[in-house]
Amino acid sequence: MTPELFPALITGAALFGIGIYGALSQTNLVMLLMGVELILAGAMVNLVAFWHHLHPDTPAGQMFVLIVMTVMAVEMAVGFGVAIARFRAIGSVEMEEAAELKG
Amino acid sequence: MISVQLFFISFFGLAAVWFAVVVFRTHSMMRSALALLFSQTALGAMFIGMQAEFLGVLQIMMMATEMSIMAIFMVMFMMDPGGLGKMDMTHQKRLSVIAGLVAFVAVVVVAVFADWGPLASSVPDAAQQIEDLGLELLGRSMLIFETAGLTILTAMIAATAVAVEPIKRNRD
């Protein structure tokens, strides 16, 4: 029980939860991407909190955050590329009952 | 007493959470995008508050750009960017809510009840952080970053390839 960490960690937890809700519930691809953004953000804030309160001498913590940020960017780029392709294909980015990939 | 730092972190944390909620509650796409932007910015502020200036600035800058692009995409693809239709654009609502709640609770429990060890006493100043970070980058984490760079390249190519309109063969 280290109260100093609480705000950041709870924030991170909240963001994580909301992000999951969004990723699972949204029909729109872009909205889904936003949810994923939020998940990653929650992870990031946790990381920074840990770095700050526990290991400030270790730049590896920051390194990690950079990586996560990179992942966020990359994911968003590829996701948007897919969205464009999908939009061109069927004229919409809705994922309502897109069961073409049903195996 | 609560330190100033702690106060600010809490404040920006709340802000981030509130804006995240807004992202999904509003019907308007534009507003969702903007809400996300604000949430991320609040997060950046939190970073700065936790004396990770570089990361914070980076976060804000990146998120700004990203959200802008997202907004553009929103407008491009959404049926109802304005959100005037008030359609419920969600499915499997219950599952998602439960999943979200469960995740939230789990992480909170872990965060609260885990023993994180001794707290650090001091944080090096910004210049020192950046110097350390640079050294770290080019030293121990060289491989990581190179891999990251390669991944970014791949992603760029992939995204471009996916997004490019296929050439119709029977044009001429």
Added chain:
Amino acid sequence: MNLIAATILAPLAAALLILLLRRIPLALALSGATVGLLASLGLLADTVAGVSNEIQLPGLPELPLSLVATPLTALLSGLVAVIGGLVVVYAIGYMKRDDEKVRFFATMLLFVAAMQTLVLAGDWILLLAAWELIGLASYLLIGFWYRRPEVKSAATRAFLYTRSADLGLYVAVFILIADAGSSNITTTLNTGGGAATAAGLLLLVAAMGKSAQTPLHDWLQRAMAGPTPVSALLHSATLVAAGAILLIRTAPMLPDEVLLVIGIVGGITTLVTGLIALGERDLKRTLAASTSSQYGLMLVAVGAGVPLAALLHLLAHAFIKSSLFLGAGVFQHSRDSTAFSELHGAGRDRPWIFFGFALAALALTGIPPLSGFFSKDAIIAAALASSYAPLFTSLVLASTLLTGAYMARSLRILWQGNTRHHNIAGLTWMGAGLAGLVILAAILGAAFPAIETIFSDPLPGNNVAVMLGLVAAGVGLTLGWFVPAQRLLGPLRPWSQRGFAIAGGFNTWVVRPALAIARGCERLERALYDEVLALRQLGLNVARGCERLERALYDGALALGRLGLSLGQAVRLGDERGIDGLIFSLVRGMIHLGSRARRLQSGLIHRELAITVVVTALIFATLLIPLLAF
């Protein structure tokens, strides 16, 4: 030595030449006989001069063969040569109409050579070999006209008779050689005691066979089936003489008991065969019976202890009997039969021949001055002088009487009857031979004193003997001429005609047993054969059993194979249904599971995301449990 060789080899060479060349048998026979005769006379001259000739040949180890010319052997050799030569002359005429001259003369000369060997033999082994050879020659010659029905059986019978008696000779020789350690005859004559008795008796048995003494006299009767020259040479003078010769030569060795037995045998023979001769209905058979009778006399002489008398009678009888036979041969040719029924008056046809015949007949009866008188006289004297005088003398006198009787009877039959004119081929030759022998038969008596001197053994001379002999002869002649034989014989006639066969005679005692044994052997052989067949059957059964066994094994192997196959099939089924079933049910289960899992793969992204989140959460929870510090 050369003379001995010539005596034997000349006739032998002639025989072989005749067989090889198959031409000019007559000339070769005559030359062979002549050379042999000359050689033999030379031997005799040598012996008289005191020179002894001898040949020794290598024989068995320690038993060499030898030929000796002693006074006895040389004399006998001369006898054989002379009679042989004259009979060959006669035979040239007798066989003029016969086609098989080659075989005849070859066998005759072979016989002469063998007889010479026997007579001149110095050791027992050579004597035995010659003994056998003369038996063989006799068989061949008796059976010369083998195509005639009774001839073959006569020859076989003669052979059987003499052969069974020869056994005695073999055993006797064995005893003598074993006792003396040498086969030299002169050496073995020193044997004494039990060996001498045994050997003597056995020699008597052999002599009885060869010389046709009772009870072995029948073969000589039947041997008359052969050609008359054969009868003249073999069965009057030489072959039958072999028995007497044997006894004469071994006389020094024989103990008194044996001599008595010899005398008795001779006596019985002379009586029995004399009676047979009286009752005979065939001229040659009469003469044959007469031969047996005369040899019986010789045996009596030996038994009386005077072998010289026997020897003299042997010499005289040889010439006499052969001339009688030669005469009979002429009559045979003129009437084509020898049966008395045919010969009535045959004498009248050929008076000269009949004259010779009658002369010989008188000589046989013992009328002086013919040779037979001297020899018979010697025998009667010997009988009188012996230890069993009454027995022997009566036997001898009875024999003399009977001799006169049957000879007179023959003469009467030959003379009394109608003449028939019949041309005979070769009469000249026959006549020449006959004449020679008759002359010798008549005058030989003159040589007897010389022979006595050679042997330096004075004969018992007895005027009583002379008287008795003459009386008996005279009575016999008269009876024979005037009284028919049937009346003379009286009750003995049927016996006489059956040859005094006792209890079936030779037939019952020898022939039937021999044939029975032969049949028994045949049965035995058949039984053995059946056994062999049974064995064969056994073998076949075993083979069949083995075959069945093999089949059973084969079936067993097949069954085993089938078992294996079914086992394999069962395993296969088990594998297919069991294991494969298991595996396939597993596969089906997996497919089923897969198809169910497929439903997860809804293609709905939100679903997949949800699943991802849930599973990740679960993983995290699992990993983070140890970290929770409750």
